[in-house]
Structures are given as C-alpha cells and as structure tokens.
Amino acid sequence: MSTTRRLSLPTHGAIELLIGLALLAAPFAAGLGAGGLVLGVVAGTLVAGVGLLGADTLPLRAHQALDQTIAVVLLGIAVALAFAGEPAGAAVVGAAAVAELVLVSGTRWTRAR
Secondary structure, X not given: OOOOOOEOHHHHHHHHHHHHHHHHHHHHHXXXXXXXXXXXXXXXXXXXXXXXXXXXXXXXXXXXXXXXXXXXHHHHHHXXXXXXXXXXXXXXXXXXXXXXXXHHHOEOOOOOX
C-alpha cells in the first residue's frame, strides 16, 4: 500500500495558475528578445487560463490531457527558443514545462465526494 500523497484538484489549479503567472513575468525579468518575450507571454497566458478553469469546468480526463499537451507544447517552445539562440528563454519555458509535468504527475485526478 502506497502512502504517497497527491495534490487535490483545487491545489492543482492554484499551482497551475502560479506557474502561468511566473511564466508571464519571467520573460520580462530575464530580458528576453522579441521572440522569447512573445512566446513566453502566450504560453504563460495559456497556462494561467487553464489554471483558472477550475476542477469543475472540464471533465477530468480532458483537463489531464490538456495539461499534458501544454507540457509537450512548452517543451517544443523551449527547443525552438534554444535553436533560435535564446538560451535564457529556452531555460524559462523549459522550467515551466518540467513544472507542468511534475504537477500533472503529482495530482490526484478524482473529484471530492
């Protein structure tokens, strides 16, 4: 029997919102170029928006699939920024992708009864 604790859906949403807000602010703080700035702000807006959806808006499987898709898209953006010569932008977006993956894997995907 496993004794590991998983995050509840409301906690998941709050952390996801914080990841999105951090991703919105990080490109400005890191002084990224135009490409990194635009991609970081768009990705941050998307993540924060999903965090604001809440646990009752989407079916759980859809929310989980959306979170996984966001993580993969963030990884793709990080790779694109790295190839474009924006290593700081790649690090910022890559860290957000890893945070999203950890969040998805650490969430208890059941509704409270």
